[in-house]
Amino acid sequence: MLHYIIRRLLYLIPTLLGVALIFFLIFNVVGGNEKYLYNMLPQKARSEEQVEFYREKYGLDKPLFLQYTDMIKQMVTLDFGRSESRKLPVSTLIKRHVPNSAALTFPAFFLELTISLTISCLCAFYRGRFIDRFFTVFSVVGMSISMLVLIILGQNLLAYQWGLFPISGWTRGIGAVRYLILPWILWVTVSIGYDIRFFRTALLEEVHKDYVRTARAKGVSNRRIMFRHVLRNALIPILTSVVIQIPFLLTGSLLLERFFSIPGIGDLTLQAITSYDLPVLKAMIVIYTLFFITFSLLTDILYALADPRVRLS
Numbered sequence: 001m002l003h004y005i006i007r008r009l010l011y012l013i014p015t016l017l018g019v020a021l022i023f024f025l026i027f028n029v030v031g032g033n034e035k036y037l038y039n040m041l042p043q044k045a046r047s048e049e050q051v052e053f054y055r056e057k058y059g060l061d062k063p064l065f066l067q068y069t070d071m072i073k074q075m076v077t078l079d080f081g082r083s084e085s086r087k088l089p090v091s092t093l094i095k096r097h098v099p100n101s102a103a104l105t106f107p108a109f110f111l112e113l114t115i116s117l118t119i120s121c122l123c124a125f126y127r128g129r130f131i132d133r134f135f136t137v138f139s140v141v142g143m144s145i146s147m148l149v150l151i152i153l154g155q156n157l158l159a160y161q162w163g164l165f166p167i168s169g170w171t172r173g174i175g176a177v178r179y180l181i182l183p184w185i186l187w188v189t190v191s192i193g194y195d196i197r198f199f200r201t202a203l204l205e206e207v208h209k210d211y212v213r214t215a216r217a218k219g220v221s222n223r224r225i226m227f228r229h230v231l232r233n234a235l236i237p238i239l240t241s242v243v244i245q246i247p248f249l250l251t252g253s254l255l256l257e258r259f260f261s262i263p264g265i266g267d268l269t270l271q272a273i274t275s276y277d278l279p280v281l282k283a284m285i286v287i288y289t290l291f292f293i294t295f296s297l298l299t300d301i302l303y304a305l306a307d308p309r310v311r312l313s
Contacts, residue, residue, distance in 0.1 A: 008300050012293055019289050020075060024068050027282070028060070054084075058278065071282070075290075080283040085275040090283045093268060100170070101264035104180060104256060105249040108187035113242060116192050120199035121226050124207050135196060142193025150186045151259045158182060168261040183256045195241070202237040206230045236303065243299040247292045 055061050058081070059070050074080050080090040123132040159167040165182040206212065207230055215225050231238075254266035265284070272280035 005297075005301060008297055012297060016075070016289070016293060017072070019293075020072055020286075021068065023282075023285050023289070024071050028064060028067055074282070075286050078283075078286075080286070081279045083272075083277050083280050085271070085277045085280075090279050093280065094265070094283060094287070097263055097265045097268045100176075100262055101249075101253055101257070101266060103176060104183055104262055104264060105187070105253050107180075108184040109191075109245070109249060111184065112188040112191045112195065115188065116195035117199055117238075119192075119196050120203055121231070123196070123200045124203035124230070125222060125226060127204060127207070136200075139193040139196045142189065143197070145190065147186070147190045147255050150190055151255060154182055154186050155259065168259065170260075170262055179260065179262070183260050183262070187253075187256065198241050199234075199238060202234045203230060206234045239299065239302050243295055243302065246295050247288070 059067060062070070078091065082089050083093055086093060119135050123135050126132050154165075155167050159165045159182060166179050169179050170176060171179070212225060212230060215229060216222075253262075253264055254270060256262065257264040257267040258270065265287070268280065269284045271277070272284060
């Protein structure tokens, strides 16, 4: 197992370098940095001297190869300089905003995952009965409603008219929970339909196989069959669906962060785009890339744990 993990880690090095090269070409060659430098400056300060000053400050006057090595160094050290719009180090902004995004997304994600897996197991074992039909219709309805519609309904009905939750706001510490309850509810509501449909399909492929019928004939309880055999054999597609969603937690919370005034990483990215804050933009791209690569490795490791044949191949 250790050799397998080391091999997968070595595969990630050229992947990381290739992704860095693609983003570097987009920023420095295809798109060009002049536009970002020009728009980043206040209108009264837009002059050739100021653009030249920031070009030297960010090392954009160096040869492209040296600029690329500087970007690799920034990725390794996670030091992206100072935000021009916020007047703070980028690392400080990331440390402030990442915990807020994590507080929003991860509790809601694991709650939704637990609920959808439980409901999917019930649907798979009671296929064709009322409980299965009810949650199948519920899933389709949930998939048909967008997050934006739910946010508007939740803020208007639950927060404004009924006063059950704050409309928006944020505070540090345990007091932030009162501002997160409604976003958690909306996140679970909009996500649960997709997972129930997918998990139900993955489980149904296992429920009617020969080993399940043999276990039932031996008198094994349905609960033991589901959680000891069926769920384990259906883990590969389920793990694929679950782990591939985790990197999107950073960007998936963008609407919730904007509407509920939560200072998370998605809100920081949007502000960096609107203000042409080049250091923050580069940092966000690197963070998203590292996040995807990390969970790609985690997916491979979980595959190997769930199915030893993966390691052998």
